Amino acid sequence: MTGNATRQARAVRLGPRSIAALVLVSAVGGAALGWPFLAPPTSQVSAHAQDAPWLFTGLLLLLVAVVAATISESGLGPKAVAMLGVLAATGAALRPLGAGTAGIEPMFFLMVLSGRVLGPGFGFALGAVTMFASALLTGGVGPWMPFQMLSMGWFTMGAGLLPGPDRLRGRGELVLLAGYGFLAAFAYGTVMNMQGWPYLDPDGxxxxxxxxxxxxxxxxxxxxxxxxxxxxxxxxxxxxxxxLTVTLGPAILKALRRATRRAAFESPVTFDAPTE
Structure with missing residues (x-):
């Protein structure tokens, strides 16, 4: 089902610098996650297998900060910051509800819907900030946190890159988002497995x-x-x-789109001069 071709407003329009920063951090993140498959046995990385994850973690944390700053500089205005804060706080509050039991993590469906409505640039920032806030809330700060931030940024950004953001509505959109959420949830788990796997003792x-x-x-x-x-x-x-996407998705998508229209992200904020 398709609706009218009304262009959907984006809270963040990615410019060349933001795209370059995203590509850079994604490349470094991919190398940090995939080095056990890429490094030959004789390489220095393999010789320092226990040190490499820590080095990559520090570098990745710096790069995530650079990407967040670049996206902010490219157009994350006050209205978008307010929306980011509300959604990140909501996502962070949702994470402890299931306490991770059997994979019950309701924050993921909100990231899918938010990324869909607000676009890939906002989605990456939202995913990273939400995971950072939830880690502070749950005491989950550790060497895995930058990878969680990057993975959730990818997860939410991917929802913003799905086809038909301006036309696809109704049941077709829900099927698309549910299918993406299902596959991306496995992808997120696989990425985080790649982060923790190198710490295992090969002799044990x-x-x-x-x-x-x-x-x-x-x-x-x-x-x-x-x-x-x-x-x-x-x-x-x-x-x-x-x-959660199928049951709560229609109402939340409608609310997010209404809030986006009212916020008018692409309209500049102006202040009237005081009258005497």
Missing amino acids: SPIAPDPQAGPLANLARFVAYCLATSLGWDLGRAVVTVV
């Missing part, structure tokens, strides 16, 4: 990364690790995201 587990093995052997170990440790968790997250 047959599913831990082996610095002396080749990429294919380590890939097989990683798949076994995902199946053994997080498949049920990721499935729970995916199902909850789909159910």
Whole structure:
């Protein structure tokens, strides 16, 4: 089902610098997550396998901050900041509700809907800020936090890149968002598995990364690790995201679009001169 072709306002319009920063942080994040598959056994990275995740974590945290600053500089106005604060606070408050039990994490469906309405630039900023705020709220601060921020930024940004933001409405849009939420929930879990997997002791587990093995052997170990440790968790997250998207999605999408129209993000904020 399609509606009228009314162009949907975006809270953040990505410029060349913002896109370049996003590409850079995504490339570094991909390298930080995929180095066990990319580094040959004789490389210095493999020789310092226990140190590499910490080095990548520090670098990634700095780059996420650079991206957030760049997006803000490119057009995150006061109205968008207010919207970002409200949605990030709501998402952070939703995260502890399920306490992560069996993958029950209701914040993910809100990120899907928000990214869809407000666009990829706002979505990346919202995902990263929400995960940062929720980590402070739940005491989940650690070397995994920058990867959670980046992964949630990708997750929410992806919803903003889905086709038909101006025309697709109704049941068709819900099916699209539910399908994306289902697949992206598994992708998020896989990315976070890649973050924690290198910390395992290769001598203590047959599913831990082996610095002396080749990429294919380590890939097989990683798949076994995902199946053994997080498949049920990721499935729970995916199902909850789909159910909440289908049941609550229409009302929340309508509310977000109404708020976006009233905020008029693309209209400049002006102040009248005081009258005497």
